[in-house]
Amino acid sequence: xxxxxxxxxxxxxxxxxxxxxxxxxxxxxxxxxxxxxxxxxxxxxxxxxxxxxxxxxxxxxxxxxxxxxxxxxxxxxxxxxxxxxxxxxxxxxxxxxxxxxxxxxxxxxxxxxxxxxxxxxxxxxxxxxxxxxxxxxxxxxxxxxxxxxxxxxxxxxxxxxxxxxxxxxxxxxxxxxxxxxxxxxxxxxxxxxxxxxxxxxxxxxxxxxxxxxxxxxxxxxxxxxxxxxxxxxxxxxxxxxxxxxxxxxxxxxxxxxxxxxxxxxxxxxxxxxxxxxxxxxxxxxxxxxxxxxxxxxxxxxxxxxxxxxxxxxxxxxxxxxxxxxxxxxxxxxxxxxxxxxxxxxxxxxxxxxxxxxxxxxxxxxxxxxxxxxxxxxxxxxxxxxxxxxxxxxxxxxxxxxxxxxxxxxxxxxxxxxxxxxxxxxxxxxxxxxxxxxxxxxxxxxxxxxxxxxxxxxxxx
Amino acid sequence: xxxxxxxxxxxxxxxxxxxxxxxxxxxxxxxxxxxxxxxxxxxxxxxxxxxxxxxxxxxxxxxxxxxxxxxxxxxxxxxxxxxxxxxxxxxxxxxxxxxxxxxxxxxxxxxxxxxxxxxxxxxxxxxxxxxxxxxxxxxxxxxxxxxxxxxxxxxxxxxxxxxxxxxxxxxxxxxxxxxxxxxxxxxxxxxxxxxxxxxxxxxxxxxxxxxxxxxxxxxxxxxxxxxxxxxxxxxxxxxxxxxxxxxxxxxxxxxxxxxxxxxxxxxxxxxxxxxxxxxxxxxxxxxxxxxxxxxxxxxxxxxxxxxxxxxxxxxxxxxxxxxxxxxxxxxxxxxxxxxxxxxxxxxxxxxxxxxxxxxxxxxxxxxxxxxxxxxxxxxxxxxxxxxxxxxxxxxxxxxxxxxxxxxxxxxxxxxxxxxxxxxxxxxxxxxxxxxxxxxxxxxxxxxxxxxxxxxxxxxx
Numbered sequence: 001x002x003x004x005x006x007x008x009x010x011x012x013x014x015x016x017x018x019x020x021x022x023x024x025x026x027x028x029x030x031x032x033x034x035x036x037x038x039x040x041x042x043x044x045x046x047x048x049x050x051x052x053x054x055x056x057x058x059x060x061x062x063x064x065x066x067x068x069x070x071x072x073x074x075x076x077x078x079x080x081x082x083x084x085x086x087x088x089x090x091x092x093x094x095x096x097x098x099x100x101x102x103x104x105x106x107x108x109x110x111x112x113x114x115x116x117x118x119x120x121x122x123x124x125x126x127x128x129x130x131x132x133x134x135x136x137x138x139x140x141x142x143x144x145x146x147x148x149x150x151x152x153x154x155x156x157x158x159x160x161x162x163x164x165x166x167x168x169x170x171x172x173x174x175x176x177x178x179x180x181x182x183x184x185x186x187x188x189x190x191x192x193x194x195x196x197x198x199x200x201x202x203x204x205x206x207x208x209x210x211x212x213x214x215x216x217x218x219x220x221x222x223x224x225x226x227x228x229x230x231x232x233x234x235x236x237x238x239x240x241x242x243x244x245x246x247x248x249x250x251x252x253x254x255x256x257x258x259x260x261x262x263x264x265x266x267x268x269x270x271x272x273x274x275x276x277x278x279x280x281x282x283x284x285x286x287x288x289x290x291x292x293x294x295x296x297x298x299x300x301x302x303x304x305x306x307x308x309x310x311x312x313x314x315x316x317x318x319x320x321x322x323x324x325x326x327x328x329x330x331x332x333x334x335x336x337x338x339x340x341x342x343x344x345x346x347x348x349x350x351x352x353x354x355x356x357x358x359x360x361x362x363x364x365x366x367x368x369x370x371x372x373x374x375x376x377x378x379x380x381x382x383x384x385x386x387x388x389x390x391x392x393x394x395x396x397x398x399x400x401x402x403x404x405x406x407x408x409x410x411x412x413x414x415x416x417x418x419x420x421x422x423x424x425x426x427x428x429x430x431x432x433x434x435x436x437x438x439x440x441x442x443x444x445x446x447x448x449x450x451x452x453x454x455x456x457x458x459x460x
Numbered sequence: 461x462x463x464x465x466x467x468x469x470x471x472x473x474x475x476x477x478x479x480x481x482x483x484x485x486x487x488x489x490x491x492x493x494x495x496x497x498x499x500x501x502x503x504x505x506x507x508x509x510x511x512x513x514x515x516x517x518x519x520x521x522x523x524x525x526x527x528x529x530x531x532x533x534x535x536x537x538x539x540x541x542x543x544x545x546x547x548x549x550x551x552x553x554x555x556x557x558x559x560x561x562x563x564x565x566x567x568x569x570x571x572x573x574x575x576x577x578x579x580x581x582x583x584x585x586x587x588x589x590x591x592x593x594x595x596x597x598x599x600x601x602x603x604x605x606x607x608x609x610x611x612x613x614x615x616x617x618x619x620x621x622x623x624x625x626x627x628x629x630x631x632x633x634x635x636x637x638x639x640x641x642x643x644x645x646x647x648x649x650x651x652x653x654x655x656x657x658x659x660x661x662x663x664x665x666x667x668x669x670x671x672x673x674x675x676x677x678x679x680x681x682x683x684x685x686x687x688x689x690x691x692x693x694x695x696x697x698x699x700x701x702x703x704x705x706x707x708x709x710x711x712x713x714x715x716x717x718x719x720x721x722x723x724x725x726x727x728x729x730x731x732x733x734x735x736x737x738x739x740x741x742x743x744x745x746x747x748x749x750x751x752x753x754x755x756x757x758x759x760x761x762x763x764x765x766x767x768x769x770x771x772x773x774x775x776x777x778x779x780x781x782x783x784x785x786x787x788x789x790x791x792x793x794x795x796x797x798x799x800x801x802x803x804x805x806x807x808x809x810x811x812x813x814x815x816x817x818x819x820x821x822x823x824x825x826x827x828x829x830x831x832x833x834x835x836x837x838x839x840x841x842x843x844x845x846x847x848x849x850x851x852x853x854x855x856x857x858x859x860x861x862x863x864x865x866x867x868x869x870x871x872x873x874x875x876x877x878x879x880x881x882x883x884x885x886x887x888x889x890x891x892x893x894x895x896x897x898x899x900x901x902x903x904x905x906x907x908x909x910x911x912x913x914x915x916x917x918x919x920x
Contacts, residue, residue, distance in 0.1 A: 292830075307797065328774060372753075
């Protein structure tokens with residue numbers, strides 16, 4: 001098996017997807033229980049790619065792999081794993097391997113690793129840390145979940161404001177324990193409040209005697225330690241920050257957040273929004289059938305309730321339907337078009353709220369625009385669908401009924417599609433989570449009611 | 461007006477949303493045609509926030525503002541604006557203001573600014589650049605749209621591989637025209653191929669005589685200049701890159717991409733995915749009613765077609781509906797549940813494809829899981845809805861019919877929800893764009909067909 005036809009390093013595809021050959025070779029190595037080949041396959045891979053592999057190979061094979069793979073990359077792979085799978089892997093790992101893995105990590109990575117674990121797993125990991133590291137992690141865990149305090153690293157480089165480039169360079173050279181990554185030097189006043197920062201690039205380009213204060217960046221911004229991480233990600237993206245000092249309630253420096261961590265948050269937030277808009281919880285491909293069945297159930301339950309409400313509306317009009325069956329044929333079209341138009345409006349609204357582009361200042365203007373646009377489209381589709389109905393059923397009255405219902409329902413869709421997310425946001429409910437159900441309930445109910453109600457007025 | 465009750469700097473809210481007071485004060489200043497107050501309001505704001513303000517205040521006020529606001533921030537604000545509004549602002553700006561604004565920008569920002577403009581606006585901007593800048597921008601525009609070549613900056617710092625820390629520092633000190641931001645020194649071989657990089661932090665922490673090769677980072681990765689920007693963003697996020705050298709087909713260094721630009725791409729890609737899943741094009745809150753009406757029309761048109769197909773299925777069963785009107789009342793429930801379950805599956809699939817978590821290696825396992833999970837949920841909701849129908853209409857046969865249709869349609873929803881995005885992806889079509897329509901067409905057609913078909917078999 002060791003003389004596989006293709007060098008393993010070349011198996012990674014150009015577009016960063018895991019190559020199927022790598023996976024097949026790994027399966028063979030696991031079936032052959034060949035630790036050397038497993039190590040050879042995983043060794044050139046980035047921990048993030050190994051984590052992806054763990055998420056893809058299924059539970060049985062993963063346990064087989066964890067039994068025969070020992071590497072100093074284990075800690076890094078753990079950091080990259082999806083939360084659900086992480087607990088499973090931590091349980092499966094031998095105690096000693098886990099201890100070594102955790103000791104290799106930076107304090108912010110340990111925080112990220114342990115914060116979602118249950119108490120037992122958490123204390124098992126904290127126990128293996130050395131005292132100062134454990135204290136640092138425990139301090140970070142004091143900050144609220146999803147806050148800047150959880151995201152920041154404590155390792156940073158700071159100098160007094162009045163230092164020169166030369167003093168700062170000598171200080172850095174003398175420092176034994178520099179952060180793994182740092183891009184700025186933070187200037188602090190005598191009370192430890194950050195007042196400015198200097199990029200390493202500008203510092204390197206300046207002469208030794210230049211005061212640091214002459215080199216500071218306009219982009220300087222501090223982050224409150226209790227700020228929600230979604231706002232931190234927003235700030236990094238909006239203001240093109242690379243790193244930002246984190247301050248406590250007294251404006252004193254307590255840590256630093258770098259853009260790579262903010263990017264991970266931005267990615268997670270988006271992912272959550274997309275899934276929530278579809279009525280899916282925090283799911284991943286490594287979840288079991290049972291996990292996803294449970295996660296999706298409540299949302300389908302809510303949908304069943306709203307669908308029953310829509311059906312109750314239909315049942316009000318059983319008389320007219322039994323006389324004109326064409327109404328039953330056409331009514332889903334009105335509801336479907338309303339649902340679609342509503343989903344368009346609400347998605348734009350949810351995004352605009354998330355990016356802070358939709359505010360009290362422009363809500364009325366945007367509402368007017370949404371309602372006008374969906375009414376305009378409603379008018380065009382009323383004409384089209386009126387024509388189609390006339391040809392299909394040859395009844396001008398039916399054509400008129402569906403045309404009127406179409407315009408009304410699309411106008412309502414634009415209205416509800418904007419107002420419902422805004423209202424949910426005001427109430428402190430994530431509009432991505434709940435808007436869809438409310439909006440389609442409105443468009444279903446209005447669609448069926450106007451269509452069938454108008455039909456029974458005219459036809460009965 | 462100049463003595464407004466609250467200092468303008470404090471008007472920005474903690475959570476980064478534009479404060480309504482700022483907007484109100486600005487409106488007053490515009491109504492009073494008071495350039496000094498306008499300047500006072502905008503001066504403390506970040507260009508990205510000014511751009512957001514431009515997007516929110518509406519077209520008429522924006523023109524008034526552009527007439528009286530002159531600032532050296534104009535170029536930076538232009539870079540931050542949504543594309544749609546950017547063209548409008550460029551047209552509205554006086555020629556001389558525009559020229560000054562563009563000359564202040566870095567070459568990659570100019571590329572970003574001009575790439576989506578029409579030919580006339582593009583050449584108007586290129587004309588005002590000095591010759592070397594113009595050549596650099598024109599060269600970047602040679603690379604395909606949305607490629608690494610368009611994203612990279614040409615300004616970078618590189619050294620021969622064999623240099624020491626001291627040599628590199630002296631080189632940087634001697635360099636007149638350093639990039640605005642740089643975090644790494646790129647080591648190149650004699651043929652200009654990048655072979656490694658060193659972070660400025662590690663370099664600063666080392667003694668002058670240390671060879672740079674002793675300080676290189678494991679994370680080193682080059683980006684091909686033709687790589688799609690979505691893959692670039694993926695690589696930065698997956699591998700926690702801060703900057704990466706960009707190479708041409710001969711592996712020679714041509715530029716560098718930094719994480720802040722990759723983060724912007726990641727944000728845009730996500731935004732596009734969310735909007736596409738809802739059948740909305742690339743929309744923003746600054747678009748006019750007419751813009752969004754046109755953009756949403758095609759998608760509603762596609763939906764109308766699929767709704768008509770579903771109606772055709774219903775019309776096959778007019779007989780049974782006219783005899784048992786309860787079928788018309790209940791049938792939307794089956795379709796709605798199927799549509800929801802399908803949307804759950806397809807959204808998870810679209811995300812997993814985008815994050816490269818769903819591949820040939822695990823597609824069958826994930827498919828089995830999706831179908832099993834949705835069938836399980838289908839079975840539970842079949843029981844619930846069967847019970848509800850029995851109570852509601854008192855007809856056991858009707859309860860049986862809806863229960864069977866529910867299970868079948870939810871199983872199909874899981875199947876179609878995964879396979880349709882995968883198939884579209886294989887065909888090179890963005891699954892976010894088209895999956896929704898296909899999947900709900902399938903669940904509507906199957907839902908109505910199974911429910912009404914089974915009903916007519918039993919009841920007629």
